Amino acid sequence: MGEKNITIVDYGMGNVWSVFSALKFLGAKPKLVSDAEKISKSGILVLPGVGSFKKGMEALKSRGLDEALIDAVKTKGSRILGICLGMQLMGSVGTEGGETLGLGFFPNRIERFTPQELGENKAPHVGFNPVRFNERNGLFNELSLESDFYFTHSYRMLPEKIVGRYGTCFYGINFLAAFELDNICGTQFHPEKSQTNGLILLRNFLMA
């Protein structure tokens, strides 16, 4: 397969440096890119992100990256991994900071943990927590069916109508923690901050 050229989408939201370091550790050749044309031509993309949904979409749009990503992923079939806010932005609608349309790669909505769901739990949900996967193939190859990953978030997607490979985490309610549907992958947790488990998942993403 040769060297893995990975494009990390740099749109000013989040810890690109940690993602860069983890991919480099695995032997990939990641590049931080904020140019729309380059992104639309990339074969493998990582969309990281920390921050609010609305600001995230605005940051993508102001650089023309929303259309570039749709072109790469939906038209050209490029492989993408969205991490944390990056995964949320690939959904249909976000409610953080006002209702905002996402990239729409899959239909799920992104909403805050409700007080009923939280019960005595606190928001944000921060720390290592186990994720249960429905299978141990593809993105989840070599991971235990229940594996610990690091989370930090207040908004979540529910696993409604989700098909393909996925993992859920329980925090007052079962929410969608990770999924893989054809060329589109997402993790609500931070694989770049989840020790060996995260490195295994990133390796799986790169090797597909």
Place this chain on the structure above:
Amino acid sequence: MLSRNFRLQKVGNLNWLQKNYNFSQIAFSIDELVVLNVSRGEYDEEKFFEHVRLLNEECFIPIAAGGGIRTLNQARKLLRSGADKITVNTLIAEAPDIICQIAEEFGEQCVVASIDVKKVENTFTIWTENGFCRQKKNLEQWLDRVFKLPVGELYLNSIDQDGTGHGYMMELLDYIPPTVSIPVILAGGAGNHHHLSVGLNDPRIDAVATAHLFNFVGDGLEKARSKLFTEGFNLAKWDAQKAKDLKESVN
């Protein structure tokens, strides 16, 4: 238990750690890392940020970093260097408004309030500026101030116990009101796995931190962690050895 962490702090520079104690191996025995810049003399922030960047290259866990952070812009740069959280200590005394600014931009979960406590004539006193400056308020009053600030975690360190290896100052926990809902990390004094176990067994604690040298000699920390597993603590699991095989594996 939300955050189940061991933490390391103040042991010297990164190259020294890597060379003498194979730090990247140790890093696979912890859930989270606290990096505190306690350099005396002129503060070289760029150098500290660079250290945090380097830590990210071999260390795939959340990093809380701080020490000498006085402005929102410094916090921003530290986060861009790969830190996930900012620890604040002197800012609590001198500029709580900066803490509010950091929380507003990055969220409360991003701010860790660190408190250095020292027992003086039967009173728990508060020390800032690396333990050089005594505050007028006592621990109870200080906690009252801290819990009014937008912080996501509390890092409570006993100056008396720190570095002794004689165990944590568990009494400090008596001062935390039961209504407090943010995670509490106890630091200062752990010298063996039993101390970690005592700490984690206390329901008022969410995480224990350790900076004692026992962790850096051979496989001390790895063994301590595995003993805690045997005792039934619900710690996060991963295969520490596997990470070595993953290095450069996609080439």
